[in-house]
Amino acid sequence: MTCIMSLGDAVAELIADGNAVAFEGFTHLIPMAAAHETIRQGRRDLTLIRMTPDIIYDQMIGMGMARKLVFSFAGNPGVGLLRRLRDTVENGWPNRPEIEEHSHAAMANAYEAGAAGLPCAIFRGYLGSDLRKVNPSIRTVTCPFTGEILAAVPAIRPDVAVIHAQKASRRGDVLVEGIVGVQKEAVLAAKRVLVTVEEVVDDFDDLHPNLCVLPHWTISAVCPVPGGAHPSYAHGHYRRDNAAYLEWDKVSADRDSFLGWMKANVLDVGPEAFAERVRPLRTKG
């Protein structure tokens, strides 16, 4: 059952050192405020699962919180490479996390299998790709009807899934709209679920019947954090902060400037900072 609670309390209760954590959001609704709170609370030895580890994981990696990375595309969207991720892989700074690398199709299928309670996903993939050679989690299954050899990957079953959504109802049901990514699958695949939301409304009685709604009994904690997806965007609420993505390329280029930025913008502030950051970007409210 869902509790509506503060982000600090929710992270303290739900995310522990050593957990496998999926912060999901596919270019949209990236749960940055929850990531910052996790950084502030100093979690260590995390397995960070995410299809697109853009800025959100660059920061966590740079802070040395990752024991393992599971991903399929690591870039700063529209800008270039991730400099903290490069530093950890190329130079081992601040540590050298294990890497499990997939394609998008594999991770999307693996989340889907996790949500579906299956031990593995099968799909037509990795044909001719060297990823099979460097990732022992990529195996095969033979179709018992046609003999076709299909790729198989283990289902993703994170200890915790963390997403950002537009709305929760008072009861704790959650609505995700627009580019919905793999959020539903990540939530249903996880043991525990933390959702930050733009707003809490009375109920969802007036919604179209076929939207992406997660019932309250699939969610552990809902935390209202307006602007919590900054610098990504929340469809219907605020636009992407492109300047922040460009700025990150400079900030993250150097270890000292990175650490200074993290202190000023993450460690020394709280979740309430996000509302201010999206104020000039708002399209509603």
Next chain:
Amino acid sequence: MTCIMSLGDAVAELIADGNAVAFEGFTHLIPMAAAHETIRQGRRDLTLIRMTPDIIYDQMIGMGMARKLVFSFAGNPGVGLLRRLRDTVENGWPNRPEIEEHSHAAMANAYEAGAAGLPCAIFRGYLGSDLRKVNPSIRTVTCPFTGEILAAVPAIRPDVAVIHAQKASRRGDVLVEGIVGVQKEAVLAAKRVLVTVEEVVDDFDDLHPNLCVLPHWTISAVCPVPGGAHPSYAHGHYRRDNAAYLEWDKVSADRDSFLGWMKANVLDVGPEAFAERVRPLRTKG
């Protein structure tokens, strides 16, 4: 690419003798007008695929059009057994089609695999069920990670999928709302697709982004047939005709009364009869 055309032309063009045809619609939006047109055009030797072969297949079976039945639940919803289906299975009248029987989970997964372009679906199912003993299409796959033995069924890939939907745009995009069933999967799994709709609108520009919409390039023909789901219902348009379901139990009890009813209500009328049938049941329009 979609053409908007008459139902008669569409059935003539898309459904041939010997085809595997999936008329889908899970208790809602059952494509009855398209089935009646197929009956009128006298198609034979069809493989009739449908999770819930209620009245729609009872009629086609009784008319001797089926060479094979693939299904998971054959009942007259809220009423009882299907008397024409019973007559064909128990007494071989008017013929004795082959039967491939599944569970809902298996068929839903098999449609899903068909839509996903896979040769088979894997799921946790049929454990301890005798259905495995009578259906050789139910096989197993071993998870290469956990060793768990999962059920496997072949993907459903019909020659033709037939559905009824609320709306099409002029371009031929199709909107399905409410209980969406397996319609999207049936459409994407099929080689050819026939969709009857309640109405054609200019465009879908004002729709919520996350609804169940099938792009025009996935559809072969769109046929406007108001009331085409009668006696099932069309969410937002008209209610179920419960009296018709009860009446069917009586009509279908006897071979002669069945044949008489089919002549009067199917063979001797056209698709335009459906609009009249739903007039007293309309909730809109």
Next chain:
Amino acid sequence: MDFTPDEMMTIAAARALSNDDVCFVGIGAPSAACNVARLTHAPGITLIYESGTLGTAPEVLPLSIGDGELCETALTTVSVPEMFRYWLQGGRISVGFLGAAQLDRFGNINTTVIGPYTHPKVRLPGGGGAPEIASSCGEIFITMRQSVRGMVETIDFVTSFGHGTGGEARRKLGLTTKGPTLLVTDLAVWRPDPDSKEFTVRSLHPGVSRAMVQDSCGWRVRFAGDLEETPPPSHLELQTLRDLYARTKAAHRAQGAA
């Protein structure tokens, strides 16, 4: 207040559901019991119908598992593949509610055929969602009216697996869910024996004798040592059920055309 055996059955079944349950209402299952629970002691219960409707609260009982009323009152409606993959197989359902055409003492259910499969005496509707409801839900509640034709020594076809031949049969098949934990008939409340898993009568409905239960059951009935009487329907329970039926009847009569 007087009551019928069917009313007692529905109300006894309703009582077994709790406020926190997520309940999968299969075809042929007592929608009525689930909705009486929701309208009395379990207002927070989540009712799921296999047509894809999550968290429904129908004013009147649906005629089928896919009525518009279920969609209109649901929190959300998902596709049928999603329902069976994410919600049922995903292990999200605490209680699955099933009916049965034929049942044996170990809770195995036949809804497929009476007689041999290839040449049946009666062709029944088939499994529908039941085979995987029976394996994927946390536990299974069964309701049916007693009859020697329905409650038999050996069922003609195992559509949905209960406890197999009893004992550890489920575990041996790799099943981690509980399987049938409750049978409510029009005469009694039954629970499986903890070891043998054979259904055992735990309470007789008011006015029902042991002989009445045995005479309408095709296997030799076991009765619990501490056999109880099922508490009779309360005024609220009975009124809620009757109001629900009255609303349903009125609505469906209004809906049936001419």
Next chain:
Amino acid sequence: MDFTPDEMMTIAAARALSNDDVCFVGIGAPSAACNVARLTHAPGITLIYESGTLGTAPEVLPLSIGDGELCETALTTVSVPEMFRYWLQGGRISVGFLGAAQLDRFGNINTTVIGPYTHPKVRLPGGGGAPEIASSCGEIFITMRQSVRGMVETIDFVTSFGHGTGGEARRKLGLTTKGPTLLVTDLAVWRPDPDSKEFTVRSLHPGVSRAMVQDSCGWRVRFAGDLEETPPPSHLELQTLRDLYARTKAAHRAQGAA
């Protein structure tokens, strides 16, 4: 009207798309080419981005594959698992458009690492959707700027399979799709040789010499016997591309906060 090599590349790529194509626009791929096609000769083209947006028609170029603009102008937006399962793997996409960090003469693409995988000199973003775009789309178009570092004899890592070692390599792997059928660089238009599958220069962009192509390519270049000159951008093509870039720049500047 004068034009840059990048403009010629984008326009030559746009020309290869047709009105009936369903085009999957991968990360790093030339959104610009796809949208120029849509805004000139192929108004009916369906553009799909892997974020789940089907049939987008953005006014300005997206910064990422998941911009709000893509969702707002799309016919519909589906989940990412559905995108990869029903739409890509389902065989619904006629053309996949890919970029490359490293490319070999057989259209194999590396976007993973420069140097050895475990100790890379440069860690690149990785495959994203590309490995399965490369295998599931009807055919693959590649665009990239020429450089001896990018167009190499042997790529460091095969992220996305093209024609492997050439010839029948795709068929031997069980692939039924065509793989790379077009490479458009800032200097030339290349097509695979029908037998060897080696990329062969079919036309040089205006003002480009054979030597320029060879000097900026790491493998020994084959030129077609009937080598042509790429038709220069038309006024409409160039204006459409420039207007698109101008709108994009203005929109993104307005959008960047303070």
